[in-house]
Amino acid sequence: MSGLLPSPLLALRGIGKSFLGVRVLDGVDLQVRPGEVHAVVGENGAGKSTLMKVVSGVHQPDEGTVEFAGAQRTFRSPREAQQAGIGIVHQELTLLPERTVAENVWLGREPLRRGLVDRGAMLDRAAGLLASIGEGSLPPDTRVGRLGVAQQQVVEIVKALALDARLLIMDEPTAALADHEVDQLYTLVRRLQEHGMGVLYVSHRLKEVFDLSSRITVLKDGRAVTTLDTADTSADRLVRHMVGRELSSYYPDRAQPQELGPVRLTVRGAGNRKLRGIDLRLRAGEVLGVGGLQGSGRSALARALFGAAPFGTGQVAVDGAPVRLRSPRAAMRVGIAYVSEDRKGEGIVAEQSVLDNALLAVRAVRAVPPVRVSRGARTARVRELLAAVELRAAREDQEIRFLSGGNQQKVVLARWLALAPRILLFDEPTRGIDVGARSAIHDLVRRLARDGAAVLMVSSELPELLGMSDRIIVMRDGRIAGELSAGATEEEVVALAVGTAREAAG
């Protein structure tokens, strides 16, 4: 490093950390300059979360030093790190939904007047901070529970600002955001940058990393493999560092026309509180992509087809026979499976074993269609499926919460495959999953289609949507705004999603 560069805000030197004798971080060096967005990338299990926890005071390093704002520091708790000026925006938001924006910002440090909370000052100061980052339109007396995920993130950031944070850690900040919300976040991050804030940006999404960061540190197996200047590197090179593989081999081949089978699922004029006038046909062997902004009804569509938030009107037919999808069980009975976008909240039972998780659906319906089989045969089948999805787990009686996101998703998939479903609904199948496991999931989805399943896949990631789908429908305001064929561009999808394109007739 030349002496012309500003001195680092944060300097980690030789950070090492072990849990129960297993080395999770090994000699990690990393520097963040003031006003720099420094991205940290790596597969799940590479040590990103642990590294962020060391910086934010949750964990104390076994080896190495943390230097912050020119002084060597040992943060014994998150509170000490906060007070020193390190803010964190968590992947899962940690705000109190029943309190207002201002109350959340000042939680535990409410301004006082004569021993009582000074509500006026609280609101004023929160409004001031919001305005300073260009979010003045957000009223500080709104209940946080009423805000969308993107706005809640703004509140988290303001909370950090209120603590005079000089370094902000953002852990997968876009995981729950729609594309246009991501743009707002970009603006916000750049504004923080102008204020001289250093940002440690953890993300799986390479596009964001390239859009935002000035430098990128790649973690692999607990070591900092390299730190690259973003301007001098390419996505291919980055992925090579992360997994030793080229980016171009990303998506499996699409279905050939002769691979498409009969229409499996037909929906006519269906609607509910969140959806209106849904018409669609899903054929065996195809992957139908569903795009749209957050709240456009793309997830609601998958949930309606699974009976989790059923259609109130319209007709649905499976293999030509009319069905009523009033509950998940009813949907399962006609061969429909659903993988939720919220893996932790709706996909896994965190404290049960891998095997219990994989067996959950067959146990619930007590059979492997089309015939009932013995418990032994059933378990054997599920074991085969766990092997078929290439699960990487130490033992099948290990609690699923200790697995990486990608491996958890493979278990969820095996759970459904045990029921031999003919229609699979995926809502964000690769959300929060590392690059290596993503392609494995993509391959699995395509393999299922090739084996004759009809697949509907919701995705907020345009490259995934375009790379995986044989056909794409785009949702807007609870309706299907239009349909695109496989060769569509990102611009066409976005145009339909935000409504600048002319809607398809009907």
Place this chain on the structure above:
Amino acid sequence: MRIARPPRLPGFRSGGLAPIVVILAVLLVLLSARQPDFFSPPSLMSFLGRSAPIVLLAAGQYFVIVSGELDLSVGSLVTAQVVVAARLIDGDPSAGWPVVVLLLAFGVAVGLVNGLVTTWLRVPSFITTLGMFLILVGAVYLWSDGAPKGGLSEEFRLLGRSAFEDVPALGRIPYALLVLLAAAALALVLTRSDFGRTLVAVGGNPRTAELSGVRVGRAKTMAFVLSGLAATLAAVLIGGYSGVSFQAGAGLEFGAITAAVLGGVALGGGRGSVVGAMLGALTLETLFTLMNFYGVSGALEPAVQGAIILFAVAAASFRVPSR
């Protein structure tokens, strides 16, 4: 395997049986130091027979707690069953078995109501079963005009107080112990069945369970029914052993909950084992026996239970964190 996965500590998986076995062993050693006779077969058999009701209740409570709920009504259900039995039997020896069948039906009914109110009407089970507790107490007082009527027949009391005599090596084996062993075996089979495993999933993450096709309400209701059945069996044993009283089941709900928590069953659901809950009950009984031998007042028992709950729940929060 990749890094960042903690290695298994032998025998000490969180939610495993190791802690409760260790605690029980330590207490038993202390007890034998103070009272060497304790391990003589007659004394041991009578201890196990005496402990049968609370162990049964702990097993019943396991199903409810692991499903994410709580059953506070079992103590008053035991009282109600004993008082009802006394009035219906009223010394008539031929009424024994029909009344037991009736009590079982009553236990199932109470469990059904607890379960349906909790799952259909979405009343938190803490409130549902607290309401049931008060209703049963009040109803029993009303029905018996303030004092237990009638009496239990010798035939009815057989299960609770008699034993196979002159068994080689062991001396006498109380019927209560056999009832317990049978119920424990049944409980163990249940926890390993599809029902038992999905019930744990229901307690661990009801959304996931529901979206995987589990009938969450039905599973929880079943758990309450099992708890009601366990309370009925406990009532038959307690009635036989100590006779009719309005105090027959007093405080047993807390004993059962303490036992389950002590045995590693997580309040809030999703974690624990029925064997742990039952060992927890035995540990609690051993502790009280020990206190008794050391001359500690029995009046301290509730305070000790309270301290155990607090300690056990606090200890359970020190687990291997997820990533």
